Amino acid sequence: xxxxxxxxxxxxxxxxxxxxxxxxxxxxxxxxxxxxxxxxxxxxxxxxxxxxxxxxxxxxxxxxxxxxxxxxxxxxxxxxxxxxxxxxxxxxxxxxxxxxxxxxxxxxxxxxxxxxxxxxxxxxxxxxxxxxxxxxxxxxxxxxxxxxxxxxxxxxxxxxxxxxxxxxxxxxxxxxxxxxxxxxxxxxxxxxxxxxxxxxxxxxxxxxxxxxxxxxxxxxxxxxxxxxxxxxxxxxxxxxxxxxxxxxxxxxxxxxxxxxxxxxxxxxxxxxxxxxxxxxxxxxxxxxxxxxxxxxxxxxxxxxxxxxxxxxxxxxxxxxxxxxxxxxxxxxxxxxxxxxxxxxxxxxxxxxxxxxxxxx
Numbered sequence: 001x002x003x004x005x006x007x008x009x010x011x012x013x014x015x016x017x018x019x020x021x022x023x024x025x026x027x028x029x030x031x032x033x034x035x036x037x038x039x040x041x042x043x044x045x046x047x048x049x050x051x052x053x054x055x056x057x058x059x060x061x062x063x064x065x066x067x068x069x070x071x072x073x074x075x076x077x078x079x080x081x082x083x084x085x086x087x088x089x090x091x092x093x094x095x096x097x098x099x100x101x102x103x104x105x106x107x108x109x110x111x112x113x114x115x116x117x118x119x120x121x122x123x124x125x126x127x128x129x130x131x132x133x134x135x136x137x138x139x140x141x142x143x144x145x146x147x148x149x150x151x152x153x154x155x156x157x158x159x160x161x162x163x164x165x166x167x168x169x170x171x172x173x174x175x176x177x178x179x180x181x182x183x184x185x186x187x188x189x190x191x192x193x194x195x196x197x198x199x200x201x202x203x204x205x206x207x208x209x210x211x212x213x214x215x216x217x218x219x220x221x222x223x224x225x226x227x228x229x230x231x232x233x234x235x236x237x238x239x240x241x242x243x244x245x246x247x248x249x250x251x252x253x254x255x256x257x258x259x260x261x262x263x264x265x266x267x268x269x270x271x272x273x274x275x276x277x278x279x280x281x282x283x284x285x286x287x288x289x290x291x292x293x294x295x296x297x298x299x300x301x302x303x304x305x306x307x308x309x310x311x312x313x314x315x316x317x318x319x320x321x322x323x324x325x326x327x328x329x330x331x332x333x334x335x336x337x338x339x340x341x342x343x344x345x346x347x348x349x350x351x352x353x354x355x356x357x358x359x360x
Contacts, residue, residue, distance in 0.1 A: 041059055042059075045057075047104075058076070059072075060072050060150070062146060062149065064146035065145075068139075071125065072119030073098050074117050075110035075116045075117075077113055084157055085115045086359035087117070088163045089147035089163075089164045090105050090119075090165045090167070091143065092190075094135070094168050095270035095273075096339075097268045100339070105167065105190070105351075108346075112352045115151070115154070115156055117151055119143070119147055122134075123135070132273075133269050133276055134279060135283070141288070144166070148162055162359070163186035164177060165351070166192065170192075171190065171191070171301075172196065172289065175189065176289070184297065186299075186354065186358035188300040188351060189313065191302070191313070193309050194315075196283045196287050199284050200284045226277075233276065235275045239254060239258065254336060257339055292319035293320070297322065299326070300328065301313045301328070302351075304333030304345070305330060308334070
């Protein structure tokens, strides 16, 4: 299997890192009779974290406004009483599934008194949509609003007290969603990525104008091949099955989550799949943070002191227009440290305090 080059300034690495930071070998899915219906709905517990005895768990489905059925895990506090509760929709990282980071965040916040929903985005995990392993700045932003639709219809939930939380690439999606969806009352991100920025400009904004043009031309030409073949090609390269001794530190960081028992999940694009080769196309021309200055609801932006993605969080914090915002930098934490609590660095107390204050 090919691996990403050590230098992160080439077109290929910018696209691969921008698209998921973790493209891997191809994974195939059976075509559904209805391509918008779920790929699967697994009843048994198959998460990368243990099930809590303080939380009730339900497998749920709901549709976005494009008719794609999304599959999620709803977590409810067992001692919730009869009062309607505040709710939080959670998704991410980009290329992960709800059985990984988003589920852990959701279950933990449910233990602390919220009703939470971790869901698979369109075209990934158990959610519907064909072809598989495609991402879209529009459709994936809509997925968050569809989650809000679902939460607001549940009898246990106060629809005037709904927040969202985006992890990694879904941090940018979350901010994009709340810039338009006024029903959301609070937004938080954890080690966020702005996927449109990284795909358009490369990691650390390293892509030159010439490289950008060449990348767009490469994707455009790939569309001819996809059209001729009647199906999209998968992206080449990505995380190796075995990490070489001279691997780039960022690649090693992701490998140490997605490709090992700590975070591996068979339905995860980043663990066992590959994004389509044209995934970056729309992201490269649709900047998602264009209206961040119009975000006035409470916003919590969390990142790691040593996270390579830190600059996305700091720039997003500056761009958010409201005054009720906070930037939290977790000491000594890298990007993947905030995917799970293996290192004990996820500031769940801070997230709890933020949502309890903002969703009163």
